[in-house]
Amino acid sequence: MTMAVNSVLPPSTGRRQVSWGTPLTYALALAIAAVSIAPVIYVVIGGFRTTPQIVADPAGLPDPFVWDNYARVLTQSNFWQQAFNSAVIALGTTLAVVVLGLAAAFVLARYSFRGREGLYTFFTLGLLFPAGAAILPLYLMLRDLNLINSYYAVILPQVAFSLPLTIVILRPFLSAIPRELEDAAAIDGASRLGFLWRVAMPLSRPALVTVGVLAFVASWNSFLLPLLVLSDVNLHTLPLGVQNFSSQYTTDTAGVLAFTSLAMLPALLFFTLAEKQIVGGLQGAVKG
Template sequence: MTTTTLDSAPKPSRSRRASGRPPKKQLPWGSPAVYFVALVVIALTLAPVAYIVLGGFRDNSQLTVDPAGLPNPWRFSNYSNVLTSATFWREFVNSVIVGGATTLLVTALGVSAAFVVARYRFRGRGLMFGLFAAGLMFPITVAITPLFIILNKLHLTDSLLGVILPQVAFGLPTTIIILVPFLQAIPDEIEEAASVDGCSRLGFFFRMVLPLSLPGVLTTGILTFVASWNSYLLPLFVLSKTSSFTLPLGIQQFHSQYASDTAAVLAFTSLSMIPALVFFTAFERRIVGGLQGAVKG
């Protein structure tokens, strides 16, 4: 008489045996109150944007009768009139020039200065880093009056260059503070190996430092471009000719000219903010990853 013994323990699945890894524990969902608060915050954030965009598809009578309703019928003429306007595209090009030039200069100068602060040891290094950090505590509103006097003496008012240079100066502290941890995290052994192979300091900077610090460079570039695109106070003080207006100033001028046409103003406003909104949303992961790398460094 033969007896058979059955193993009461369950056999591991093939996928588990093949990987050799224990199953991942799923995190608990948490309290429903947390999700409710998150939904409320998201709604409060997106509601103004949705109201502006949808308001551009309505007419003034719809906005007066039912301000919070949906377009019925949809009016595409507001957007088409703005898109066919030469004023809008002139201001759009001015914003692209200011934002692009500011971003290029801030990233180029910022990564160069951060490289010196992070990789070199010299007297006054800590003081230099402290000065850049102190620059974060002085918003542009504090220096707008003396800045206008300086730009007037340099004959840079009513020019896009008079907007670009101050934005570069006020954008450098944030860029350097973010990039210094990235450059400090690069091992010294890599620099020593590059030096043994005959790589110069500039060669090490362009071949090794820039590729390794690319997440931080992209992060600072995105933040700089969005801040420059949305800048209003500095162009308001520097620019007085309508031919050099950027989109934030163009919204004010358009609102003053068409104060009674609220739907057209909403259409102009939504078209002005969409490029920065799309740009920021498309690179959101790179921004978060770059900031996390700066904290870890």
């Protein structure tokens, strides 16, 4: 009887099972969250204080709350112009990244042709190429194309550097769609583009939201590229506006914190609202 029971039980691996529900795990998660969120909270709260209050007690709370800093930033025409420029560039980048990335990932996932895996490897190598290393040749190329001081000078390079990650995330989702669905769509008279639009895109929604949010946030927070290619003040984005405001009002620490809070607010809200979709998209990419 003992031998029969032992034959049914799985062999022991000799490794201790790790429980991810322990208090230590939650403590580490809370510590990491605190380190990530604390600077954001400090900047937002600092905008409700005065500069003398910050100098006297850097870690204190507003007493009383001062709304003048935010009101002063919101009444500046430069802020709204920079917000408009950031929105145009970020939305243009996001739209181009999603459309081009979806098209490329669909071909790499659903078509069979010679050199497909080599082409996919070529795209993934883009993840190893830092954007900062290409700034000088990129600037020279944009100058020769007469794109300096235009939205395209920022949108096109951002799209190029965002496509590798986009394809890496989208391809597993599109590959996981059963071939039977594509055959059924073809029997109903749907073309390849019809299958992509009516079947593949709805099923890949978490991945599309993920790549869209990542592209939007990266574009909104971009600083180095706009700094080099946008010398016209009327085309400056909010990250450049933060730098200009900080240089102009070096002694107004509270005003700088208020400007910074308002500049990062859209990206934070956009990322927070799509958090669940982002997690689902990344999980699907890892499983694929």
